[in-house]
Amino acid sequence: MLQGEEYLEALSRPKKIIITTHHKPDGDALGSSLGLYHWLKGKGHDVHVVLSSDFPTFLDWMPGFDDLIYYPTQTELSHNLFAEADIIFCLDYSALSRTNILEPVIREAKGQKWMIDHHLDPEDFAAVEYWDSSAAATAQLVYTFIADVYQDKDSITPEIASCLYAGIMTDTGSFRFRSTTSAVHHIIANLIDAGARNWEIHENIYNSATENRLKFLGYCLLNCLEVIPEYNTALFSLTKEDLAKFNVTTGDTEGLVNYALSIKGIRLAGLFVDRTELIKLSLRSIGEIPCNEICRKYFNGGGHLNAAGGNSTEDLDTVVSRFKSILPEYKNYLT
């Protein structure tokens, strides 16, 4: 939790602030960042959100997305902002390596680091930690940061509410994961009251596929899905050629892993994608199967109990074989 009253005081005068989040931001990373951005701007601070990469196109409706700064193409501007920043918010990540090329920039910046996050095993780099691994989303923590810590619920505009709603919606799989407590629903109700147009947000995020993306989904279901019934596990493995055939871009594989988990009886699902520079994997599970432990131990990653990810520089077949070879270790959970 937030340590020390003086931090409340710190935001009472205008500051130069940068908000950062993890590489390839998802709905929660971007929603929490832009939600906080609008609130801080409304309080008179000089605020910028600096990203290490692009993000899925289904998020490009979010209020404030035109103001985002991209480190790879706006490097000099970013360096100048980091050099001057009093405070650097670190949202939706608790290990600096998750910011990819921004890691050394954030590490070396003089500004005070404030982490707001819900991932396990936080690295000790922040001066302020507003951290709760039981939170459903970082956007939920940004909400309580504003509403409870700063007692400033009335300042939540429709823009802030929309961004935070989108973050919580995407990180809870539309309010169906175990993290979706009644407290989450109360917050969601408050966000709708504050002006989040929930039906529009669902429409923007879930009904924005291209024809190509839908055909890619059909292709994956037909050609790339493997079920391992003895371990109640299913996985997709996508080669470089599969991706090239459909000109797959950031976000096109988002949600695919859930189709593997939706098979009756399946308790662990994996998605292995050959992104050329490395193999990226995503795991999802139900019950006590520890995706984060598997990713941490074997795939250089981490995350949450039921949703985690990692990567490897080995080839696709090797990574998939390793995954299959560790299933017996988790037999008690899986069967």
Ligand code: 5GP
């Ligand atoms: P996804 O599978 O959607 O990429 O990620 C699911 C969750 O796993 C994310 O919320 C994030 O916490 C975690 N995650 C994904 N990739 C990595 C990774 O490479 N390293 C770590 N530490 N966590 C990851």
Ligand code: MN
């Ligand atoms: Mn998150």
